[in-house]
Amino acid sequence: MPTFVYMTRCDGCGHCVDICPSDIMHIDKTLRRAYNIEPNMCWECYSCVKACPHQAIDVRGYADFAPLGHSVRVLRDEEKGTIAWRIKFRNGKKDFDLLAPITTKPWGTGIPKIAELPEPSDDMRNSQLLFNEPKYVRMDDGDLNTLESNGLKLKEGVYY
Amino acid sequence: MGYETIIEDDIDILVAGAGLGGTGAAFEARYWGHNKKIVIAEKANIDRSGAVAQGLYAINCYMGTRWGENTPEEHVHYARNDLMGMVREDLAFDMARHVDSTVHQFEEWGLPLMRDPKSGTYMREGKWQIMIHGESYKPIVAEAAKKSADKVFNRVCVTHLLMDDAKENRIAGAVGFNVRTGNYHVFKSKTVICGAGGASNIFKPRSVGEGAGRVWYAPWSSGSAYGLMIEAGAKMTQMENRIVLARFKDGYGPVGAYFLHLKTYTQNGVGEEYESKWYDDTKAMVGDYIDHHPTPTCLRNHAFISEVNAGRGPIHMVTMEAFQDPHLEEIGWHNFLGMTVGQAVLWAATDVDPKYENPELTTSEPYVMGSHATGCGGWASGPEDLSPPEYFWGYNRMMTVEGLFGAGDAIGGTPHAFSSGSFTEGRLAAKAACKYIDDGKAEGISVSDKQIADLKEKIYKPLETYKVYSNEVVAGTVNPNFINPRQGLDRLQKMMDEYCGGFGVNYMTNEKLLSIGLKKMKALEEDLEKVAAQDLHELLRAWELKHRMRTSECVFQHTLFRKETRWPGYYYRGDALHLDDDNWHVLTVSHRDRKTGEYTMEKAPLYHLVSEDEKEVTEHVH
Numbered sequence: 001m002p003t004f005v006y007m008t009r010c011d012g013c014g015h016c017v018d019i020c021p022s023d024i025m026h027i028d029k030t031l032r033r034a035y036n037i038e039p040n041m042c043w044e045c046y047s048c049v050k051a052c053p054h055q056a057i058d059v060r061g062y063a064d065f066a067p068l069g070h071s072v073r074v075l076r077d078e079e080k081g082t083i084a085w086r087i088k089f090r091n092g093k094k095d096f097d098l099l100a101p102i103t104t105k106p107w108g109t110g111i112p113k114i115a116e117l118p119e120p121s122d123d124m125r126n127s128q129l130l131f132n133e134p135k136y137v138r139m140d141d142g143d144l145n146t147l148e149s150n151g152l153k154l155k156e157g158v159y160y
Numbered sequence: 161m162g163y164e165t166i167i168e169d170d171i172d173i174l175v176a177g178a179g180l181g182g183t184g185a186a187f188e189a190r191y192w193g194h195n196k197k198i199v200i201a202e203k204a205n206i207d208r209s210g211a212v213a214q215g216l217y218a219i220n221c222y223m224g225t226r227w228g229e230n231t232p233e234e235h236v237h238y239a240r241n242d243l244m245g246m247v248r249e250d251l252a253f254d255m256a257r258h259v260d261s262t263v264h265q266f267e268e269w270g271l272p273l274m275r276d277p278k279s280g281t282y283m284r285e286g287k288w289q290i291m292i293h294g295e296s297y298k299p300i301v302a303e304a305a306k307k308s309a310d311k312v313f314n315r316v317c318v319t320h321l322l323m324d325d326a327k328e329n330r331i332a333g334a335v336g337f338n339v340r341t342g343n344y345h346v347f348k349s350k351t352v353i354c355g356a357g358g359a360s361n362i363f364k365p366r367s368v369g370e371g372a373g374r375v376w377y378a379p380w381s382s383g384s385a386y387g388l389m390i391e392a393g394a395k396m397t398q399m400e401n402r403i404v405l406a407r408f409k410d411g412y413g414p415v416g417a418y419f420l421h422l423k424t425y426t427q428n429g430v431g432e433e434y435e436s437k438w439y440d441d442t443k444a445m446v447g448d449y450i451d452h453h454p455t456p457t458c459l460r461n462h463a464f465i466s467e468v469n470a471g472r473g474p475i476h477m478v479t480m481e482a483f484q485d486p487h488l489e490e491i492g493w494h495n496f497l498g499m500t501v502g503q504a505v506l507w508a509a510t511d512v513d514p515k516y517e518n519p520e521l522t523t524s525e526p527y528v529m530g531s532h533a534t535g536c537g538g539w540a541s542g543p544e545d546l547s548p549p550e551y552f553w554g555y556n557r558m559m560t561v562e563g564l565f566g567a568g569d570a571i572g573g574t575p576h577a578f579s580s581g582s583f584t585e586g587r588l589a590a591k592a593a594c595k596y597i598d599d600g601k602a603e604g605i606s607v608s609d610k611q612i613a614d615l616k617e618k619i620y621k622p623l624e625t626y627k628v629y630s631n632e633v634v635a636g637t638v639n640p641n642f643i644n645p646r647q648g649l650d651r652l653q654k655m656m657d658e659y660c661g662g663f664g665v666n667y668m669t670n671e672k673l674l675s676i677g678l679k680k681m682k683a684l685e686e687d688l689e690k691v692a693a694q695d696l697h698e699l700l701r702a703w704e705l706k707h708r709m710r711t712s713e714c715v716f717q718h719t720l721f722r723k724e725t726r727w728p729g730y731y732y733r734g735d736a737l738h739l740d741d742d743n744w745h746v747l748t749v750s751h752r753d754r755k756t757g758e759y760t761m762e763k764a765p766l767y768h769l770v771s772e773d774e775k776e777v778t779e780h781v782h
Contacts, residue, residue: 019207021204021209021378022204043373044505045208046501059501061509064368064371065371066509070505070509085497087508089507094508100293105270125595131191132261133258137225137258145232150232152769154548156548159776160777
């Protein structure tokens with residue numbers, strides 16, 4: 001059933017409830033642990049699996065087409081800036097690890113707080129430019145691309 | 161119902177739904193509105209919400225203008241070609257001329273973009289696509305939105321837009337409920353930027369039972385962009401232009417990197433190349449469009465579907481050659497883990513090692529959306545320096561409702577925006593929304609207590625219905641007084657599949673079928689007044705279903721209106737099995753009257769971005 005939660009590892013912290021985009025990870029009121037209340041609205045997106053501090057959540061492929069006995073596990077580490085995967089096949093013939101970066105900077109440090117930057121000038125406001133432009137939108141030092149600059153027209157009719 | 165009413169007042173910019181479009185809007189709005197009040201309402205948690213929640217392994221829209229790779233107009237031509245001509249080219253050009261600044265900022269924020277070691281440019285997967293390690297794409301852009309916004313309301317599902325009681329057809333904010341506390345949230349706002357999602361799960365999915373969540377587009381993409389805006393009286397465009405995806409079977413794992421970077425290719429069940437076999441057949445339907453390069457996606461689908469129907473399935477992706485290279489093999493797996501983990505789960509479960517076995521492909525159920533390779537959505541104004549009069553009414557990305565803006569799936573006619581283009585559209589909408597406010601267009605907005613009270617009653621009605629009627633039966637889900645959200649969704653999906661051209665009927669429909677479908681849709685709409693929710697989670701599903709229903713109704717209307725088969729491979733009008741440029745080289749625009757619920761359909765002129773000396777095509781296929 002897409003995601004499921006191991007009874008002995010879950011402590012009911014609710015991280016998965018907080019992050020699930022589909023609102024399907026809920027806390028069972030009697031057991032006080034999380035579970036997937038609506039497997040047929042689970043995308044196997046792994047958001048809850050990655051968020052769980054106890055690796056209590058795993059995925060078992062959709063029952064309508066995935067045979068049992070496989071495993072795709074993951075460990076996401078914001079401090080190291082990496083994500084580590086381990087894939088095991090049902091027949092045991094393939095068992096391998098993959099590692100990828102998730103960020104190139106300490107978390108959140110590369111993003112500007114725009115409120116602390118100077119306000120745009122009136123010229124900027126009356127132009128078509130967005131924040132930080134025309135940086136990166138041209139090869140030369142020119143302005144934004146327009147119909148005039150690129151020798152274009154918008155015409156009615158059949159063109160293709 | 162004992163839920164509190166929480167009013168957030170004096171908002172300048174309300175972002176309704178914060179996927180890539182909404183986060184772009186919130187981020188940029190702070191620059192143009194240093195002192196403005198910017199608020200986000202999101203039904204999930206913005207760190208993992210929207211279509212990019214899971215991550216991405218590629219950014220599919222990057223020009224590389226600063227390295228001389230592509231120009232914005234080349235991208236417009238590409239999108240036009242892929243969509244058989246049907247693109248809002250002013251909006252498409254506008255997005256394309258800004259999108260690179262978005263992508264380079266993502267890199268500055270810490271998103272790992274791969275670089276070509278020789279040229280130093282971004283690693284290309286294809287002409288427009290670059291490769292990224294995007295597991296944390298969404299958390300990173302969410303961080304940017306949080307730094308700009310005054311407040312973020314996570315787990316607040318926006319159900320309706322608020323309308324100004326002082327001035328006709330002007331927006332005044334939005335309302336919704338908190339899916340955890342149940343509280344009623346009222347956002348009084350001068351502008352709303354609709355960043356809500358397109359529609360998965362409106363056509364019956366191929367997967368059944370537990371696997372019904374394995375849809376191509378996220379199951380939480382509930383068509384709310386359209387449900388919200390149509391209800392507010394905004395005009396919609398190209399809603400017939402649903403998309404069908406050729407993907408790895410069952411898991412719907414992406415094929416872009418496989419085709420473009422790994423150079424894998426398809427063949428039929430007996431190992432033959434099959435696309436060329438259908439050339440004459442396709443040429444008879446669409447004329448010269450089949451000669452375009454690259455071949456439009458729908459026409460490749462058409463060959464796929466036709467070949468399978470001829471009994472020579474399944475279609476395979478030939479991976480056994482590329483996967484002998486360990487580096488390419490690794491990329492193939494990373495590609496899934498980065499954006500469709502379920503496909504890796506499936507191959508592990510079925511022992512499919514693409515190094516030794518060519519995996520099966522399938523064509524998906526249809527999806528209605530406007531940010532990937534198709535262009536359903538709201539009829540929005542373009543920018544003042546580009547747009548012809550029919551496409552311009554004052555503010556870039558503003559809908560036909562004053563003060564209502566959109567981004568991502570909400571904007572119609574702008575296919576091939578993808579994640580970076582959606583974020584860029586959010587930025588464009590934010591700048592325009594700030595200008596709208598600064599120009600004094602949002603003065604004197606008034607929202608009556610009655611409007612707020614009426615909507616509150618409406619929102620919680622499914623809970624009330626359940627309370628009143630559930631004890632009339634002993635137990636179980638069968639009740640003569642109501643249906644639950646799942647039952648309603650099943651009915652909607654079956655109806656869309658059978659009458660509107662789903663996979664179950666080989667994507668075929670006609671006027672008769674569509675008319676019957678619309679009649680059945682009316683009954684569903686009435687029954688959804690009696691949808692019951694036993695808890696807040698079901699209340700969320702009830703409102704998602706209502707948004708899906710409104711989206712679907714609009715899809716029916718548009719599909720009925722366009723009497724041609726413009727995109728064979730996406731859907732077929734059996735009673736008009738040809739592309740018809742004489743009559744239908746136009747954009748379709750619908751308007752649903754807020755009071756009567758009646759639709760008015762019109763054709764809007766199609767403007768193309770051409771060089772001065774380009775000649776019009778005069779010989780059309782009939």
